[in-house]
Amino acid sequence: MKTIKVIKIGGNIIDNEEALAAFLKDFATIAGPKVLVHGGGKIATKLAKQMHVPVKMTEGRRITDAATLDIITMVYAGKINKNIVAQLQAHHCNTIGFSGADGNTIVSEKRPVKTIDYGFVGDVKKVNTDALEVLLNNNITPVFCAISHDENGQLLNTNADTIASELAIGLSPIFNTELYYCFEKNGVLEDVENEDSVIENINTESYKILKENNIIFEGMLPKLDNCFHAIHKNVQKVCIGKSEMLFHTHNKHTTITK
DSSP: OOEEEEEEEOHHHHTOHHHHHHHHHHHTTOOSOEEEEEOOHHHHHHHHHHTTOOOOEETTEEOBOHHHHHHHIIIIIIIIHHHHHHHHHHTTOOEEEEOTTGGGOEEEEEOOOSSSOOBSBEEEEEEOOHHHHHHHTTTOEEEEOSEEEOSSSOEEEOOHHHHHHHHHHHHTTTSEEEEEEEOSSSSSBSSTTOTTOBOOEEOHHHHHHHHHTTOSOGGGHHHHHHHHHHHTTTOOEEEEEOGGGGTOTTSOOEEEOO
């Protein structure tokens, strides 16, 4: 069974042209099958402000009305996704850009209204890997933006961390699957002000204790929940840290285990 790397890159790389170019040059050198997942929230926010579309956030999550969905689709599936694809082609990494609607790969349902109406936000229901398997076995790398669909013609804004986790889970029956969340910190930190306070290993039991003692920064919890969801659904390796961990394994980072 081949090993596949599912790699999610965050805004710190996407928002910086030089950092993105350097990362993609390195990403192209990764041997074997791989999938790249990206967000792009800051660029979408900037465009929304330029177009005088109100940006509504609650608890760090974007409320996605129809006008916001249009902007997100333009930015995520258009500008960012195609820029990444073009740069990877320049590095001889054959790539196809995806939303969840392409190849019917990621099907979601619109998040039900409880206390907050998030609008056109999707919660992933299923991942279809048939099209991806064909591409991956022909050395073509899928690049996913943070958009899925509901099979009834509606696109849905979907958390990029969740998309990465669900893709890794969906591919796990076909490949030995590794999931990497690349962001601006060295890993999960014990002290958010101290870059060297990386918790290098977290398992289900220690995660529970860390949460109970409020040691982990609140903003990390949704990312970690995705990590544990993946590791308990047969994804074999999950790591969080700076993108350098992909190329220099001695770089400090956090590894998630059962």
